[in-house]
Amino acid sequence: MKIMSNESAEATPSTPNRPSYPAPPDTWRRARFFKDYNNHNNKPMSPITQQNSILGRTGRRWMAERHQYSSPIAIHHMRKLKAKEQGHKLRPPFQIPQETLDKMCSAATNPVQ
Numbered sequence: 001m002k003i004m005s006n007e008s009a010e011a012t013p014s015t016p017n018r019p020s021y022p023a024p025p026d027t028w029r030r031a032r033f034f035k036d037y038n039n040h041n042n043k044p045m046s047p048i049t050q051q052n053s054i055l056g057r058t059g060r061r062w063m064a065e066r067h068q069y070s071s072p073i074a075i076h077h078m079r080k081l082k083a084k085e086q087g088h089k090l091r092p093p094f095q096i097p098q099e100t101l102d103k104m105c106s107a108a109t110n111p112v113q
Contacts (some may be wrong), residue, residue, distance in 0.1 A: 029054060030062060037063070 033052045037059075040048060049059040069081050083090050103109045 033059060033062060034066065 029052060033048065033054060036048050036052060037045070045059050045063070046056055049056045052059075065078060069078070080090060
């Protein structure tokens with residue numbers, strides 16, 4: 001039985017190793033960060049971010065969003081609030097081009113109407 005390694009020429013193709021970036025923060029990490037920050041208000045932010053496995057920049061951004069959008073909402077519903085502020089809804093993009101929809105609705109190109 002011959003064992004194949006990634007270094008040999010006979011190896012099967014495989015996905016290359018990815019760099020070890022920190023995992024993207026999610027809702028429970030955000031909630032835990034705010035809980036720890038509230039419990040240790042006199043403590044600097046950097047130990048709290050390290051304790052919660054997030055970057056300092058992320059912690060500062062979350063605190064800015066918390067001050068902007070208010071405390072209870074900033075923990076969970078940020079995507080919806082940001083979309084509302086920018087004037088659009090959270091939805092998948094349209095699959096049918098607008099030109100095709102216009103042709104379907106016009107009387108000149110649609111014989112059914």
